[in-house]
Amino acid sequence: MLACRAKPASEHSSAPQPDAGAIDTAANAPEQVAAPPAPSSEAPVAAAPSAPRAQGGRRDDATGEASGEPKSPGENAEAKDRPGIPVTDPLVRSKCTVCHYPQEGGKLSRISYLRKTPEAWELSLKRMVRLHQLQITPDEAREVVRYLSDNHGLTRGEAELALHEVERRVHWSDAKEDKELRDSCGDCHTLGRVASERRDAEEWKQLKATHMAFFPLARGQAFRGDGDGGGAGVDFASMTEAEIDEWREQRRRNPGKDQADRVLERLAKERPLFTPEWSSVQANWRPAPMEGLWIVSGHDVGRGDLRGTLEVTAQNGGGYTTRWSLNYEDGASVERTGKAVFYAGHSWRGRSQSSAGPQPAELREVLLLSEDWQSMRGRLFAGEYNELGIDVQLERAVSAPQVDCAPNAALLVPGAGQTLEVLARGLSNVPAAAEFSLGQGVSVRAVERAGPERLRLTVDVAPGARQGARVLTFGAQRAATQVVVHDTLDYIKITPEKGLARIGGKLRPPQLERFEALGMNRGADGELYTADDFFVKFVPARWSLEEFPVREDDDDVKFVGAIDAASGTFTPGLDGPNPARKWSNNNVGEVYVRARVTLRVPQIPEPPKKDKKSKPDTSLPTPPAGPFEVVEKEFTARAPLLVMVPIYVDWDRYVWDQR
Amino acid sequence: MNHLRPINRKAAALARARLDQPGAARALMLVDTPYGCSTQFAPGWEVDSSGGTYGLCQPIERDLYDCYHSCYWPAQVPDSLTNFPSWTKTCGSPVQDWSQVDLVFP
Numbered sequence: 135m136l137a138c139r140a141k142p143a144s145e146h147s148s149a150p151q152p153d154a155g156a157i158d159t160a161a162n163a164p165e166q167v168a169a170p171p172a173p174s175s176e177a178p179v180a181a182a183p184s185a186p187r188a189q190g191g192r193r194d195d196a197t198g199e200a201s202g203e204p205k206s207p208g209e210n211a212e213a214k215d216r217p218g219i220p221v222t223d224p225l226v227r228s229k230c231t232v233c234h235y236p237q238e239g240g241k242l243s244r245i246s247y248l249r250k251t252p253e254a255w256e257l258s259l260k261r262m263v264r265l266h267q268l269q270i271t272p273d274e275a276r277e278v279v280r281y282l283s284d285n286h287g288l289t290r291g292e293a294e295l296a297l298h299e300v301e302r303r304v305h306w307s308d309a310k311e312d313k314e315l316r317d318s319c320g321d322c323h324t325l326g327r328v329a330s331e332r333r334d335a336e337e338w339k340q341l342k343a344t345h346m347a348f349f350p351l352a353r354g355q356a357f358r359g360d361g362d363g364g365g366a367g368v369d370f371a372s373m374t375e376a377e378i379d380e381w382r383e384q385r386r387r388n389p390g391k392d393q394a395d396r397v398l399e400r401l402a403k404e405r406p407l408f409t410p411e412w413s414s415v416q417a418n419w420r421p422a423p424m425e426g427l428w429i430v431s432g433h434d435v436g437r438g439d440l441r442g443t444l445e446v447t448a449q450n451g452g453g454y455t456t457r458w459s460l461n462y463e464d465g466a467s468v469e470r471t472g473k474a475v476f477y478a479g480h481s482w483r484g485r486s487q488s489s490a491g492p493q494p495a496e497l498r499e500v501l502l503l504s505e506d507w508q509s510m511r512g513r514l515f516a517g518e519y520n521e522l523g524i525d526v527q528l529e530r531a532v533s534a535p536q537v538d539c540a541p542n543a544a545l546l547v548p549g550a551g552q553t554l555e556v557l558a559r560g561l562s563n564v565p566a567a568a569e570f571s572l573g574q575g576v577s578v579r580a581v582e583r584a585g586p587e588r589l590r591l592t593v594d595v596a597p598g599a600r601q602g603a604r605v606l607t608f609g610a611q612r613a614a615t616q617v618v619v620h621d622t623l624d625y626i627k628i629t630p631e632k633g634l635a636r637i638g639g640k641l642r643p644p645q646l647e648r649f650e651a652l653g654m655n656r657g658a659d660g661e662l663y664t665a666d667d668f669f670v671k672f673v674p675a676r677w678s679l680e681e682f683p684v685r686e687d688d689d690d691v692k693f694v695g696a697i698d699a700a701s702g703t704f705t706p707g708l709d710g711p712n713p714a715r716k717w718s719n720n721n722v723g724e725v726y727v728r729a730r731v732t733l734r735v736p737q738i739p740e741p742p743k744k745d746k747k748s749k750p751d752t753s754l755p756t757p758p759a760g761p762f763e764v765v766e767k768e769f770t771a772r773a774p775l776l777v778m779v780p781i782y783v784d785w786d787r788y789v790w791d792q793r
Numbered sequence: 794m795n796h797l798r799p800i801n802r803k804a805a806a807l808a809r810a811r812l813d814q815p816g817a818a819r820a821l822m823l824v825d826t827p828y829g830c831s832t833q834f835a836p837g838w839e840v841d842s843s844g845g846t847y848g849l850c851q852p853i854e855r856d857l858y859d860c861y862h863s864c865y866w867p868a869q870v871p872d873s874l875t876n877f878p879s880w881t882k883t884c885g886s887p888v889q890d891w892s893q894v895d896l897v898f899p
Binding site: 265321322352640717720724777779780781783 | 849853866867868870874875
């Protein structure tokens with residue numbers, strides 16, 4: 135055994151280092167040395183066709199003229215007819231022209247032919263620091279990312295397609311994407327990275343060259359670099375050795391298109407640099423007013439639904455300060471404060487802190503503003519692998535009264551005198567019952583005040599009322615969340631359907647998994663487990679683990695970790711070889727997560743069995759009218775859980791509030 | 794061997810050999826490929842071709858340097874060629890000293 139030396143060098147420290155993490159280590163990073171000015175020369179920059187945007191909605195009048203930029207006449211000539219986005223920010227030009235050549239029309243080589251999300255620009259900038267000795271201070275890096283995200287960013291529609299990537303969702307599948315795209319790109323990283331960029335045809339082509347230079351094995355692995363079949367279909371048996379050598383030589387000179395070439399050609403057509411949408415966004419661009427109050431609804435796995443508000447205040451010099459007031463279904467109220475940056479006219483990135491209660495100390499925020507500026511949706515998240523997320527929907531607060539259903543709202547059919555809690559803003563008086571509506575078969579009999587911004591409705595649901603989700607309306611206002619009308623709970627389901635966790639605790643903290651039990655109804659067809667079954671409400675469950683046998687004497691369940699019986703939170707075992715396991719295996723494995731739920735629910739009588747001899751009845755069965763006897767029932771369900779090995783590169787380390 | 798019949802010269806020589814005698818057999822090469830190391834991208838980093846963990850290289854520390862030096866999983870393990878040439882400087886044997894290598898923050 136070789137002795138281990140002292141603490142690692144800069145690029146593999148246990149904390150982000152100043153050089154590699156210059157962008158996100160603002161406060162404490164030592165001062166970086168700015169790039170030395172290049173020799174003075176004439177600025178080869180023509181006036182930009184359109185001036186770029188500056189933060190806070192100011193138009194930046196910079197012409198992009200910067201002294202000392204190197205020239206490359208050859209590239210200039212080549213780029214003359216190549217449409218690109220001019221780079222006019224003096225800071226970006228001064229930093230990037232150390233390597234990237236200025237071209238006609240204010241363009242810079244490579245940069246002018248790319249559009250990306252803020253996260254993708256940040257990754258690029260970090261790579262320039264890591265591999266190309268870019269000297270940049272954290273403040274400068276933030277400004278460069280801001281400029282590029284605003285002026286070389288994605289449109290709202292494009293950003294929506296890449297939203298899952300920047301939301302850092304753990305449960306996301308690329309399975310529906312094209313197979314060649316998945317094979318070429320998805321073998322190593324998520325396809326969200328591909329969705330995070332737009333390029334012109336030449337730049338898409340160069341993407342392959344970059345990958346092959348950095349990771350030569352990619353040619354054979356992901357790109358299937360044999361080119362056009364790799365000799366499949368060639369009749370070698372009837373060829374002489376000389377002919378085979380000739381064939382090989384031809385092939386070496388002209389290898390044909392491999393899988394990556396085909397994929398990149400398609401990307402160049404489907405995801406080009408310039409689109410009509412992009413042109414329209416440029417022409418219509420103006421600052422979106424984000425200040426003010428937003429109404430928040432969301433769901434925190436394991437803790438239930440939450441409601442609340444977000445108060446946004448603009449900061450001098452750009453950016454926003456935030457105050458989140460969140461009320462959880464379990465009664466907890468949490469105040470969070472933070473900061474945020476708004477990119478490209480639609481992308482909100484923030485970070486909030488709280489020291490109260492069982493909350494993550496820090497939550498990152500990724501939100502996307504709607505086209506009409508009236509709502510945002512996205513994810514608040516924490517965790518080593520960003521696995522602890524809260525899905526949120528925000529509506530801009532308006533002066534008119536606003537109503538919403540209280541969390542996990544459900545009504546039984548039939549049922550007289552049921553109560554429905556309603557969150558109501560801007561209602562000083564108790565309104566008349568007739569102003570509320572829940573659609574056919576459901577009538578609001580009475581309204582009373584249940585709190586400062588809370589009403590309690592008394593609701594009657596008539597026998598035979600149609601089951602499913604209903605929208606509560608108050609006058610012309612519609613509630614953001616729905617109430618589910620149902621006759622009973624028929625079974626339970628576990629979410630996520632397949633759990634994912636990673637061992638950790640020594641080298642890297644673990645990836646946790648959180649499970650919830652969903653109460654389900656059999657739907658209109660009366661059959662269990664069919665497509666028309668609908669979710670009614672979350673139900674409290676008791677949780678345990680069971681073996682998922684894949685081999686003889688399978689013993690994963692003894693090692694993979696433990697699940698909290700009450701909350702459904704799974705904590706994986708430690709990383710590293712485990713001497714107690716065969717071959718010192720890691721604590722990885724497959725197990726089942728079991729949920730048990732005991733509830734009192736209406737007992738629905740079995741529908742009469744159909745006579746097979748008679749003509750098939752295509753009409754939906756008529757649900758029994760009730761009322762039904764309420765009985766105690768035990769429900770159970772199980773879901774597979776995969777406990778995996780760690781990932782040794784933390785690509786997703788972002789510190790938004792320090793931007 | 795009672796149920797097998799040699800069908801070529803090499804197999805016949807093997808059948809005649811007294812392998813239970815000392816010195817009759819000599820190891821010429823020890824394959825140091827770790828148990829379960831994959832040569833293709835299926836299995837993946839997290840799961841084997843069946844979607845589970847049984848077919849993976851285990852423990853992962855056994856294979857970590859091979860992944861690192863060959864840049865086989867550049868999104869999951871630091872690559873020695875381009876981005877993180879000194880990742881393993883602090884650790885000679887990952888199976889013994891696995892906790893000495895550290896995360897990288899690109």
